[in-house]
Amino acid sequence: MAAAAECDVVMAATEPEVPDNAEAKREAESFKEQGNAYYAKKDYNEAYNYYTKAIDMCPKNASYYGNRAATLMMLGRFREALGDAQQSVRLDDSFVRGHLREGKCHLSLGNAMAACRSFQRALELDHKNAQAQQEFKNANAVIEYEKIAETDFEKRDFRKVVFCMDRALEFAPACHRFRILKAECLAMLGRHPEAQSVVSDILRMDSTNADALYVRGLCLYYEDCIEKAVQFFVQALRMAPDHEKACAACRNAKALKAKKEDGNKAFKEGNYKLAYELYTEALEIDPNNIKTNAKLYCNRGTVNSKLRKLDDAIEDCTNAVKLDDTYIKAYLRRAQCYMDTEQYEEAVRDYEKVYQTEKTKEHKQLLKNAQLELKKSKRKDYYKILGVDKNASEDEIKKAYRKRALMHHPDRHSGASAEVQKEEEKKFKEVGEAFTILSDPKKKTRYDSGQDLDEEGMNMGDFDANNIFKAFFGGPGGFSFEGGCACCSSEFPYHKLTQQLLGEAAL
Known part of the structure; x- marks a missing residue:
C-alpha cells in the first residue's frame, strides 16, 4: 500500500496550462507543498486539508487529486480515495500513479475485476512498472480466491471459505463483502464470538448493512437466542426486502x-x-x-x-x-x-x-x-441369587431361600455328571451366603449401603452352607463339600427330612 500511496512531491504538468489567475496557481502549489510536508510526517489529516485547499484553488490539476487520494488511502478511506483517483485520471488519462491508485482502491474495496482494468491501463502506459505488475497479480489472486470460496460455500466446506477470505482480505482489507462471507461461515462453524466481532465492526460503520444484520441474527439464532435473532432478521429485511437468506432464516427461527x-x-x-x-x-x-x-x-x-x-x-x-x-x-x-x-x-x-x-x-x-x-x-448380587426384589420382606427372603436351597441341594443332583454336581454345589453355597446376609438386618444394612462385609470380621469364604441349611430346616444330617454328601454315606441313612423336603421341592 505504501508504494501505491506514495505522494507526488514533484509533479510535471501534463499539458501546458496558462491559468486565468496566476496568483491562484502559486497559492495552490504552496498548499500542495505544505500538504506534501505533512504527508511526509504521516500527519495525513493535515495533509488532506492542504490538498483540499490546493484543489479548491485549481480544481483541474490531476496531481492534486492524486495526492489527496493517496492521503485518503493512508487514512483507510478507500471509497473517498477512489473518487479522487478516478477524477485524477479523468483529468489526465496518462497519469500512471492515478491509475495505480484507482486500481488499489478498487482492490481494497474488493472489486478485483475493476482493479485489473486499472492496473492494465497503468501497464499500457508503463509496461515495466513493477508495482503495476505485482498489483495485477494480486488482483487476479483475489479473483481466484472468490471463485474457490463460491464453490466451497456450495459444498458447505466453510473452513476453506474462511481460509480463502482471509487470503483475499490481505489484498482487500476494506471489503465488507469478504468480511461478511467470512463471518457467515464462522457462524456456520459455531465460532460465534469471532463472527459477531466481524459484523459488529461493520455495523458500527454502516448500521443499515442488511448482510451484516443477517449474520448478526444468524449468530444469535445458532446460540439459541431465537427471539433476538428474529429481530435482526426482520431488520435486515427492512433494509433489503428481497434478502433470501434473511427471509429463510427468519421463517426457520x-x-x-x-x-x-x-x-x-x-x-x-x-x-x-x-x-x-x-x-x-x-x-x-x-x-x-x-x-x-x-x-x-x-x-x-x-x-x-x-x-x-x-x-x-x-x-x-x-x-x-x-x-x-x-x-x-x-x-x-x-x-x-x-x-x-x-x-x-x-x-x-x-x-x-x-x-x-x-x-x-x-x-x-x-x-x-x-x-x-x-x-x-461388582459384588455378588444376593437379591438376584435369591430371586427377590431389593425391597423384599423377611418372609419373602425366607421363602426364596427355601425354594432355591432345595432346588440346588446336592442330594437332588447326586446322579448328575461331576460338572453339574460342582455347579449345583456352587449355587447352593451362594444361596446360603445370600440368606446369611439378607436375613440379618445389620449385615443387610451394610450390604445395601455398599460397605465391605469383611470389615465386620465375617469371611464369606469360611462359612458352611450345610449348617445354614440345617439351621433353617432343622434336624440332623447334612453334607460336606470336601467329603461328598454325608447323608448318603453308610453311616447316615438318607435323612428322612431331606428326602421329604426334596420331594416337596420336586412337586
Missing part, C-alpha cells in the same frame, strides 16, 4: 421457536406422547442449528425417560452431547438413565464429566452415589 414452545407446553401438561412428536418435528426444521437441536434432543430424551423408554432416552442424550459436548443437562439426564438401567460404569463416566466441568456439591454427591452403585454391582 419462527417455526423452531413455535414447535419448541408447543413441545414444552405439552410436556408440562403431562402429554408426553404429543411432546415427543412436537420435539421430533422441531428437530427436522433446521439440522444446522446445533445448539437448539441439542436442547431438543435432550428434551425428547426427558420425554422418553418419562415414558420409561430408557434406551431411547440414552440415545437422544447421546445425540445431544454429540452436537454440544459442553451440555451439562444432557450428561446428567443420560447418567440418570444409565443408573436406572444399572449401567454404572457409564453413569460414573458421565458424572465425572459433569463434576470436572461444574464442581458443585450436588454433582459431587451424584458422582459418589454412582461410584457406590458401581462398587456394589
Whole structure:
C-alpha cells in the first residue's frame, strides 16, 4: 500500500496550462507543498486539508487529486480515495500513479475485476512498472480466491471459505463483502464470538448493512437466542426486502421457536406422547442449528425417560452431547438413565464429566452415589441369587431361600455328571451366603449401603452352607463339600427330612 500511496512531491504538468489567475496557481502549489510536508510526517489529516485547499484553488490539476487520494488511502478511506483517483485520471488519462491508485482502491474495496482494468491501463502506459505488475497479480489472486470460496460455500466446506477470505482480505482489507462471507461461515462453524466481532465492526460503520444484520441474527439464532435473532432478521429485511437468506432464516427461527414452545407446553401438561412428536418435528426444521437441536434432543430424551423408554432416552442424550459436548443437562439426564438401567460404569463416566466441568456439591454427591452403585454391582448380587426384589420382606427372603436351597441341594443332583454336581454345589453355597446376609438386618444394612462385609470380621469364604441349611430346616444330617454328601454315606441313612423336603421341592 505504501508504494501505491506514495505522494507526488514533484509533479510535471501534463499539458501546458496558462491559468486565468496566476496568483491562484502559486497559492495552490504552496498548499500542495505544505500538504506534501505533512504527508511526509504521516500527519495525513493535515495533509488532506492542504490538498483540499490546493484543489479548491485549481480544481483541474490531476496531481492534486492524486495526492489527496493517496492521503485518503493512508487514512483507510478507500471509497473517498477512489473518487479522487478516478477524477485524477479523468483529468489526465496518462497519469500512471492515478491509475495505480484507482486500481488499489478498487482492490481494497474488493472489486478485483475493476482493479485489473486499472492496473492494465497503468501497464499500457508503463509496461515495466513493477508495482503495476505485482498489483495485477494480486488482483487476479483475489479473483481466484472468490471463485474457490463460491464453490466451497456450495459444498458447505466453510473452513476453506474462511481460509480463502482471509487470503483475499490481505489484498482487500476494506471489503465488507469478504468480511461478511467470512463471518457467515464462522457462524456456520459455531465460532460465534469471532463472527459477531466481524459484523459488529461493520455495523458500527454502516448500521443499515442488511448482510451484516443477517449474520448478526444468524449468530444469535445458532446460540439459541431465537427471539433476538428474529429481530435482526426482520431488520435486515427492512433494509433489503428481497434478502433470501434473511427471509429463510427468519421463517426457520419462527417455526423452531413455535414447535419448541408447543413441545414444552405439552410436556408440562403431562402429554408426553404429543411432546415427543412436537420435539421430533422441531428437530427436522433446521439440522444446522446445533445448539437448539441439542436442547431438543435432550428434551425428547426427558420425554422418553418419562415414558420409561430408557434406551431411547440414552440415545437422544447421546445425540445431544454429540452436537454440544459442553451440555451439562444432557450428561446428567443420560447418567440418570444409565443408573436406572444399572449401567454404572457409564453413569460414573458421565458424572465425572459433569463434576470436572461444574464442581458443585450436588454433582459431587451424584458422582459418589454412582461410584457406590458401581462398587456394589461388582459384588455378588444376593437379591438376584435369591430371586427377590431389593425391597423384599423377611418372609419373602425366607421363602426364596427355601425354594432355591432345595432346588440346588446336592442330594437332588447326586446322579448328575461331576460338572453339574460342582455347579449345583456352587449355587447352593451362594444361596446360603445370600440368606446369611439378607436375613440379618445389620449385615443387610451394610450390604445395601455398599460397605465391605469383611470389615465386620465375617469371611464369606469360611462359612458352611450345610449348617445354614440345617439351621433353617432343622434336624440332623447334612453334607460336606470336601467329603461328598454325608447323608448318603453308610453311616447316615438318607435323612428322612431331606428326602421329604426334596420331594416337596420336586412337586
